[in-house]
Amino acid sequence: MKFKNAEPALSSKQKEVFKSFMGNSYTNAAAIAATKVQAKAQAQLPPGIKIESVLSEDFSKWTEGKVGEPAAEYVTDEFAATAMDYPGEWTLWHVNQAGGTAFCNFERTDEDDPGYVKTPAIDVSGGQGVYRITCRAMNANPNAQDQLLQGFFLDETVSQIRFASAQPLVYNEWTECEWIGTGGLKELSCMLFGWKGLVYIDWIKVDQLIYPLDSPADVNAFLSNATKIDVTWGKVDGATGYKVELVDDEGNTLASEETGDTDATTLSARVDGETTYRVYVTALNGEDYSYPGGWFGEFEAGEVGAATALAATDITENGFTANWTAADFAANYRILTRYTHTAETDGEEYVLLDEYFKNVPAEANEYNPLQFIPLMGMGGFDMYMSRHGWDTDAAVMMNMGGVMPGLILMNMYASAGLKGQLISPVGDFSVGNGTVYLKGMGLTGADDAIITFGFVDSKGEMYASTEFELSTEGDMIDAELTGGKADSRLVMYISDAAGEEMAFFPNLNMTMKLNAGETMSFTYDTYVADGEDTSMKIETPFAQNDKYEYAVQGYFSKDNLGKISDFVTVTRGTVSIDSAIASGASVSVDGNAVTVVNPGCETVAIYSVDGCKKYDGASESVSVALEKGIYVVCVGDRTFKVAL
Template sequence: MGLLSLTVAASPTVDTSWSNRAVIKKDSKELRGVSPAQNMMRYPAIGVQLIPSVNRLAAPAAQAEDTEWSTVVEEDFSLFTAGSEDEPDMTNILSSEGYILYDYVHTYGWVGVSVYQAGGCAYVVGDGISVLMTPVLNLSGDNGHFKITFSYRTNTESTSVYVMWGSGSSLIDGRKATATTTWKTGTIETDGGVANMAIQFYADADIFLDDIKIEQMGTVEPVEPVEPTLDSPSALAATDITATGFVANWEVTEGATGYLLDVYYYDNNEPQYLLKDEPVTETSYTVTGTLEGKVYYYTVRATDGTLVSEPSNEVLAKAASTSIGSVTALPATEVSDAGFRANWTAAENAAYYELTTLSLYTIPTAGNFTLDDETFDRVTEGTEASPVYGAIQGYLNDYTEYADWSAITPVFANGMVGLKNYYKVMGYYSMLYTPIYYISSNTASTVTIQLDVKRVDCSAATEVGVCLVNAETNESGEWQFATLTDAEMSLSFDFEPLEGYYLAIGFDDPNNTDYGTTGVVYIDRVKISQANMSAGDQVLRVYAYDMVYNESYYVDTPNKRATEQMSYYVMAVTNGESEYLYSDPSNEIVVGATGSVDELESSSARVYGAEGMLYVETDTDGMVEVYDAAGMEVARQEVSAGTTGITLPRGLYVVRLDGAVTKVLVK
């Protein structure tokens, strides 16, 4: 199996059974994640108790002097200045994710469906789906005891108003009251608060709401602030592309009053701007003055005059190609222990290049060898209560020391990667996949994976499962399981080794009833080791993936070890009529060598590697000497004119023939 087979294709189908979860390892397609505010549904009001209420202007009941209620969150809707109770303002005040825009609430994070301004109070339409919901709250203090106070009325003769609370999509409890045309104030004092919950308000008919306050006794955890943001625009394909310009296009962003457009090409992998922060009020812009021979891109950001969104997706402004040329990797330059510059030839029609750097490490001493000890310290955003959602499926290269970790529906909390089965209903269990490891050894034995995990909003019946997957066939081995009887646990699993493998990690909570939308298993550390390695054994893995816009790129190798040899290959990419086109992988270059990994030719001899073999083609008789990466002689053989094959295990070798020396990779 060659190095280029490290690019493993994804399975076109997904099976949710444990035995087949690992077959979708290497799909790098970045699919958009799901916001917790999207697709919000009302908690069902089934069998709820009637709550007492008083007229809004009545004096509140006296409380005991030793009762100390602390406010968790409150909202008086004084920023709902437009409209009136007689004529609510039906202008949309919700973001595309359902959040009430930050200009209208004192604590950002309130969510709504069909919520409008009514002159100092909130108007919620009674259409069967409309709802007003608090920010996510932590009401686990005081043994979950909390109080809800709110004012309400309807513009019909009488209707039921519901106050329901839950976690994720799971209902905890609720109450109801009878609303009339007179303002009333309701109070609910109850138990059942948890760490990650929200409270919903809705009615059978149109309802007005005001002065909502959530309280607990003693010291409370304040609502974690949700930073107000504008959604990033979705940039669309360029149109009217000519030699001197094109039309950039994007979709409308809710709440935006304008857009900032960047148009650029790349030089030495740095953007060279034709337009930078160009103000645009529409959702398209005619770009002129592009240079012939340059490939242009654009992004756009939304603004409301105060906030500026993150950039949109990057769009390639290039006419579609019907073919992509080949690319040839060239010897590395600027080589040192700190890094090297990878070089290659330009490919016809290429828009950019995918550069893969490989590491071949020769183990210097015998014993157990640690392949990875990943602590996810590069995860610096998100919390357990409010994690950051990742792509539905993709690589985690920005969060790990080494490349090639990937995941399905991950979430991120400072220093941890979480698994959340919120796409289970779509056939996707949340999974974490390690890099692929290829081991060249005659003695290596048990593969051990150790995990530090923490379950949040999962039952004590939750199982973590791990399996070892054959990297050649993508076939999963037997799953091993551990039950998370404690909220935080350190787990260890042992597997029989394969020559090439990766590990898949997942979980399941048999007591979960909401299709995985609430429970998370956080992984704080993954340590992978292999027993009984011998000195001179070799480990091959991906070191880095890089997207490059020109024909040269400097690869940093700050953690390069003394017996580690880097190599690389390149693929060219361009846009086709209906999908992106990829070239065949280039030849592979060993960093520091003078030629290609695959073969080296001279006037009288050619030495090259193949699967399990080193071949020597020569016009004359001679002596060939072969040394491994540790400098030990592994073969010495007289060769005759013609082709001679020498059987060798996979690895990087130094070959001496007729006084000439080169490095050759046997696959």
């Protein structure tokens, strides 16, 4: 297979249209990307609205053929000049008459070439600049029964795609479709088609919508913290109040409130830096309201604060609960774990990596099935892996079709000193007879290639390696690397290829087999908690002689990460939540107070579950009145959890 972005199915004729509007910046993907900026459609219109018709075409003069049996010949420009109710320069490509409807046909030569209807340029700049495009259409393609009716809406004055969006059609049933546009244009043209053709269009209408109230202008939204969104706007004459909504990129309303006669409010919702949000502000006065003014984009946060990892609780043979303090602007937390195991018998397997790249986003669609995340330079790579500490100097994460995520190693930058390596955390690879076993699957993009898998020392010098070959057909990987030492890393990269090459790995598994009495410590699973959480149950087998460590990192986005906390050690000997007495200290609940008997005068700290410190001191007896809730009590190096 070739690794490149799959292009949308635009025909040569469509490309010609779009290139005329986008010039040198034209790409097929850019044309499709315009679908993300459609204005908000409203469920109903206010009673005081005025609707002024701008264009209305019902194809009543298209008398040949009928639905199900369209005329054999495509309509011509000469026909369009006399057969349209609305005058002007219509563009009708691969379109047939069908008894009072337009049939957008389909041709297939070297590429898909669906027919389309494009209206003349029309003036929709009246009123507040809000306009509505509607049509009645039907999908008649039995081989694409789920296809959509695509609308591209073009600003002829400046040769730009103003917005685009696809509307669902029902196979062999008429559907009324609607698009709303804002920012009125002097010369708007509308282009309608189905990607796979064979679509009937019964009528097309364009109306100017004049609302009883103007839309709020200058809408802005910004974060005061990770759960508070400050929204401002310009007041509207005649408005007595406003409705303010926060909507995510899937159309879910996360927060909504109505205000009085003001120009600002604060919404409460937890957001992150990876999602595109929309904020709508609608002016209100009784039953009258405006078309909403809007803001859309990704939120930017202040610097994410540092979380503090607290001692673990609920320690059993099935895992433990990690605890931490809250961090400013954290939308999520990563709990980074390390696992130390001492083998009781020869041949016990220790897993270094078991990776299926499930953290790679599945942001793909029918026309862009490959999702690429280029990664250059060290740092941030392990956000996309299940275990922390892994890195790369040049690689790409890819999600093929949204269902097959994986890692691409590449040799394109080897001449610049970037081999395109997968690089492990530091470990003691002298145990297990110094042997690491690699399994998985891989394939190349252009030709056969040799992959090197080896050890490097603390200076980055390779001292032992093995090789295996991958082809474009795909190969199972089963390699064995020997000679490991302490204070080393594992690396893997393309070492020999005919030219520039990429190698795709959908899964990788690396293990060692320990001898009895040997101890191995390495990075373990990474867990993700919501931003409102300050504890998480880590479910994992926990033998009596094993040890876990964990650190916590808050983050708002993959580019705005908080500092990684110090690691906390967890052993089966650590006091669990249910312990009431440890080394002379005891913790109990008396009504609405937490009481600590502390004969050793060790430091006592009490935290609420959101990380807020409620007490910090050192005395033989402590009694703190608290509100109802869950609290973590730290006495010296021991931790208790209590409920009031």
